[in-house]
Amino acid sequence: MKPRQMIRRQFLKDSLGVAAAAAVQSLSSCGGKRDSNPRRQITFGSYADPALDILKEVFLPEFERTIGIHTEWVEADFSSWLQKGLNDGQTKAGAFDIYVMDDLWVPRFAGAGYLANLDELGFQTDLDLVPSAIALGYWPPKTGLRQPGIGSNARSILYSLPLISDVQLLFYRNDVYRHGPPATWDEILRVARQKSDPARHQYGWVTRGVKGNPIVNSFFVFLHSLGGDIFGENWKVIFNSPRGVEALEFFLSLVAYAPPGVAEFDSDQEGATLLQGNAFAATMWTGWCPQTDDPTKSRVVGKINFDVPPKKVNQVAKLGLFMAGIAASAPHKTEALEFLKWFSSSATQIRFARSGGTPFRTSAFKDDEARKKSRWLDATLRALTIGVPSPRTSDWSKVEDILGTELNRALLERGRAKEHLDSAALETSAFLKSAGYPVG
């Protein structure tokens, strides 16, 4: 016993000594002011998402090799990164050169002056950039409603570029829909009624039901598909119009054929249900497409096809692109601009598409080799052309919270569509009024 105790004590002492020495060594170099290293580099701040893997693992190293600018990629979870990015913008800390943003955030970052003006920096757009994708980078928006305080004559400025195209596609089982993609929502409902079999965990439809952004994104397509909208003229809330109510009632009728617990489903559960072979169809983000053919992630390899979301009155797809903007406080603006120019060039975009990424240039979508590699590119381009973004306002997240909460309640109750939409409309109107919107 004695020698063993001695060894352990000695080990502890030695470990403590080594740890202390390492800590002193490490800490001695980490205090003080910012590093004034003159090396050409860019720091990206981003939320994490597997859709970014190709960019991080293939294209950033290629950029470093060919252009000679070092890159650092810093990421956090979605909401944490939003907070960090806003903090960095507000305090002008300059910790990041490029902010990776959800397209919803562009009004917030650009409106607050946290993004550099790409027009002024010298970025040139061209007609090959998918119009609906590049439009998300402008503030104020080129078309549609403008936030209070922004004049109708105010020039739209390019503040960010698409980084990865992401849009909601219809994912459907080709062994269920044997004659091709369902053309209408009614067809999806009919097949769900006929073929759903909960005893065998087979469901006609799966969707996101979590309150807030997830359920609003799911409902959004139905709302627009039935000819409804979130806001009318002068920010009048119209999602509770008869068309809106009809859209929610239809959504609820489809949810009757979804798995139990769908009111708590987010993208993960929605995707997992489809990839486990338990659902026939869903509208999901393009980022999920590559996983459908990966046997470590899907039990239905080769059985899922993609198309634009079906039609009711209109045919629309919800946009949700990954955007990139240069921080107004970026210490390496020139290098950041070099990256944006390089990555958005036609040659890089074609290589990106051929590597499995989802580009934002029409020429890359139409490249034969890329289309062979990623069979969803054709549907994605078509979806982008009919794509509708969330309303372009920095207050959208608050509206999403209000509407998403009521939609989730309707989902839990499986009814009372009109009451819930009216309640959300009332609260949204009150909020918008307090925030200075004219509200109709």
Place this chain on the structure above:
Amino acid sequence: MARSGSGSPRQRLWFLTRLALIVLALIITLLPVYWMVNTSLKTQVEVFASPPTLYAQNPTFGNYVNLFVRRHLGVYLLNSLIIVGSAVLLSLVLGSLAAYFLARFAKGRMQQQLNFWVLAPRMIPPAALVVPVFLILQHFGLINKKLGLVLVYTAFNLPFVAWMMRSFFQEIPVDLEEAAMVDGSSRLRSFWDVVLPLAAPGLVATSIFSLIITFNEFFFALILTSTPEAATLPVGTASLIGKTQTLYGEMAAAGVVAAVPLVVFALLVQRHLVRGLTMGAVK
């Protein structure tokens, strides 16, 4: 076995009841740990299998490989070890000295006041402190620096260490120190040679609690760091939650990796730990 087989039926029943309760407690305690390890060895398609599989059908270390190769978790782990190790060591040194003062010299009203004010910082919700702390660190250029987090964690650990160690020191008879001083020791020497060795189990128990609290701390690490230069393991683990997808297998693997340093430390000091947990403030 001899004990279970001997004695009256009533004693045997009592023994079996206790055994059943212990097994039940172990299942409740260890099931989440088992599930974490189990999930870390599954492919994504199996993670979401319904009904869930009780053990990995095709075990893989892919999640661990991804963690260290693609997600650079090793950097976060190293940051955590450096920051947490430094902060705990510093707070143990400073906190023990403060605790010794509180145990031996603070008397009457002064004792009450000091005890209260030492503990007071722990009563403030972290969310209320984070902005002032952020501004202070920003002023000194310590945002996104390991040293900044070390100082913050030391400050937050100090009250805890001081209170814990105070009760351990109070249990050590003053006579022992006085005897050492009569033999010629200085106050500091008697503290070092007599009091601290006797309070070693307390130090170990306190260090374990401090390590757990600090190693798992997320909020301040998230706000005060931005890059892998200083971000800690909980922050790195949280980045596995994506915009549209959460990497559950890799998160489980990160949980296993995060548990290893604490388990290893606990094993190394277990001899003192048992005694430390049965004396002083935690008895």
